[in-house]
Amino acid sequence: MNILAPVRRDRVLAELPQCLRKEAALHVRKDFHPRVTCACQEHRTGTVGFKISKVIVVGDLSVGKTCLINRFCKDTFDKNYKATIGVDFEMERFEVLGVPFSLQLWDTAGQERFKCIASTYYRGAQAIIIVFNLNDVASLEHTKQWLADALKENDPSSVLLFLVGSKKDLSTSAQYTLMEKDALKVAQEIKAEYWAVSSLTGENVREFFFRVAALTFEANVLAELEKSGARRIGDIVRINSDDSNLYLTASKKKPTCCP
Numbered sequence: 001m002n003i004l005a006p007v008r009r010d011r012v013l014a015e016l017p018q019c020l021r022k023e024a025a026l027h028v029r030k031d032f033h034p035r036v037t038c039a040c041q042e043h044r045t046g047t048v049g050f051k052i053s054k055v056i057v058v059g060d061l062s063v064g065k066t067c068l069i070n071r072f073c074k075d076t077f078d079k080n081y082k083a084t085i086g087v088d089f090e091m092e093r094f095e096v097l098g099v100p101f102s103l104q105l106w107d108t109a110g111q112e113r114f115k116c117i118a119s120t121y122y123r124g125a126q127a128i129i130i131v132f133n134l135n136d137v138a139s140l141e142h143t144k145q146w147l148a149d150a151l152k153e154n155d156p157s158s159v160l161l162f163l164v165g166s167k168k169d170l171s172t173s174a175q176y177t178l179m180e181k182d183a184l185k186v187a188q189e190i191k192a193e194y195w196a197v198s199s200l201t202g203e204n205v206r207e208f209f210f211r212v213a214a215l216t217f218e219a220n221v222l223a224e225l226e227k228s229g230a231r232r233i234g235d236i237v238r239i240n241s242d243d244s245n246l247y248l249t250a251s252k253k254k255p256t257c258c259p
């Protein structure tokens, strides 16, 4: 029995969506990792098509986490603030390089009094989205604490991190430029990919979630290939050197599965 909803036509990814800023990206390759493309073409993606990947969205109260998820999943925007109590989640089905792929987007409460309920849902995330308000520098400063809390429940070496500035529509371009400088620094420090969005206008929302889906999918397929022995150790490594701002990189070795 298929309990999953069918993939919508506008959730089909045939190409790798690009990062927003090269200075703070998980990687800057133009295409999917060749092994991933190859595995998809040859239908060797194992259980990836049946799995549901968990993504958690954290950040200060009222930064716009719920609105971000609702803009992408329901194409709606509510200007009235209703605090999330505990957690909520939405399922999104994609098709990436012909393979079905599901994301479970967990919207968590930013309010202190609901935080202890929300944090019990942090475990098992494959990606963490840390949201701050581009018009509130304190919310950017708090992102490191949100990340530290989320990482207590997850494996820091395998989880993908995204730092998202929200409410871009409320910044003038001068204000935005200033805030972006600080945000890029934080993103580089925590090794997260940086995005700036507006859920009011929809700017970058679709592009952002497509990038999350694509990179999570890529990591899943590479992990699957590793499990099945088709992959050499070293395909995905975290780069810790100070002079590099890329966080994930591909092995330079020629993939065994491709010509």
Ligand SMILES: Nc1nc2c(ncn2[C@@H]2O[C@H](COP(=O)(O)OP(=O)(O)OP(=O)(O)O)[C@@H](O)[C@H]2O)c(=O)[nH]1
Binding pocket: 059, 060, 061, 062, 063, 064, 065, 066, 067, 068, 078, 079, 080, 081, 082, 083, 084, 085, 108, 109, 110, 111, 166, 167, 168, 169, 170, 197, 198, 199, 200, 201
């Ligand atoms: N102008 C503008 N307002 C936004 C945007 N995103 C969210 N808001 C407003 O900001 C307020 C808070 O948004 P929410 O999405 O509920 O915030 P949240 O982070 O989920 O809040 P908690 O549930 O308390 O953690 C609401 O009044 C939204 O309408 C945006 O992109 N632009």
